[in-house]
Amino acid sequence: MNKIREFKEMHFTDELLFLGNAWDVLSAITLEKAGFKAIGTTSWGIASSLGFADGELIDFDRHLGIIEAIIKNVNIPVTADIEAGYGEDFDVIVENVLRTADAGAAGINIEDSLKQSNGLRDVSAHCCLLEKIRTALDNNSYKDFYVNARTDTYFQRQNPLMETIERAKAYVVSGASGIFVPGLKEDDEIKEIVLHVNAPLNVLSLPELTNCHKLKELGVKRFSFGNTLSDQVIDYIEKSAGELLASMDTAYLYEM
Numbered sequence: 268m269n270k271i272r273e274f275k276e277m278h279f280t281d282e283l284l285f286l287g288n289a290w291d292v293l294s295a296i297t298l299e300k301a302g303f304k305a306i307g308t309t310s311w312g313i314a315s316s317l318g319f320a321d322g323e324l325i326d327f328d329r330h331l332g333i334i335e336a337i338i339k340n341v342n343i344p345v346t347a348d349i350e351a352g353y354g355e356d357f358d359v360i361v362e363n364v365l366r367t368a369d370a371g372a373a374g375i376n377i378e379d380s381l382k383q384s385n386g387l388r389d390v391s392a393h394c395c396l397l398e399k400i401r402t403a404l405d406n407n408s409y410k411d412f413y414v415n416a417r418t419d420t421y422f423q424r425q426n427p428l429m430e431t432i433e434r435a436k437a438y439v440v441s442g443a444s445g446i447f448v449p450g451l452k453e454d455d456e457i458k459e460i461v462l463h464v465n466a467p468l469n470v471l472s473l474p475e476l477t478n479c480h481k482l483k484e485l486g487v488k489r490f491s492f493g494n495t496l497s498d499q500v501i502d503y504i505e506k507s508a509g510e511l512l513a514s515m516d517t518a519y520l521y522e523m
Contacts, residue, residue, distance in 0.1 A: 274344035274373035312497030346374035374413030394441040401442025416443035421450030461486035
């Protein structure tokens with residue numbers, strides 16, 4: 268079984284898919300050694316590792332190079348966070364998706380947040396994009412490639428539940444394999460989305476949303492922690508560097 272098919276099937280077992288989010292080759296290898304069954308890249312973590320903020324500020328070739336290096340150095344499926352597709356023109360975005368698939372990714376996250384302006388892409392326009400992506404993938408022998416359609420309603424709307432369900436349904440009809448709703452955290456709202464959307468639901472770890480077993484009971488099929496681990500690593504390096512300079516003694520490095 269190839270990794271694309273393997274990754275797709277991970278969303279349709281009795282178990283919740285717990286993704287390990289990596290930002291470079293070392294983090295990816297470490298997550299694989301720890302036992303994670305699949306890896307999702309974190310655009311935030313990749314950007315931070317290169318000295319940038321998140322938000323498509325890196326040249327796509329550079330971003331894709333890191334994704335490809337991760338894919339080549341692990342033996343488990345990798346899904347790529349390509350934000351909103353690194354382009355305004357739909358043909359450019361579709362080409363970037365195909366390049367990501369050609370690099371060996373098993374799937375992508377593609378979001379409906381606008382990058383050059385505030386707000387969310389119009390539902391009909393985003394559905395058009397998803398249709399173009401799915402058609403291009405199917406026509407290039409990537410039929411089972413996993414398109415995780417991320418909607419940022421919970422980051423940008425005051426009362427997002429009904430719009431989230433509306434968008435999610437439309438995205439699935441337009442070719443999305445699954446739905447990713449970062450910011451979603453209330454049990455009742457998770458249940459509502461699971462009930463009304465006929466596709467696997469992916470949620471993002473938050474301080475109030477941490478337990479895989481509980482999420483599985485609510486019907487969530489995929490759980491990821493995004494940039495949380497990469498942020499912790501950066502914080503550790505900063506604290507350690509400060510301790511070394513404050514003490515002028517490397518003994519701190521041997522106390523861990």
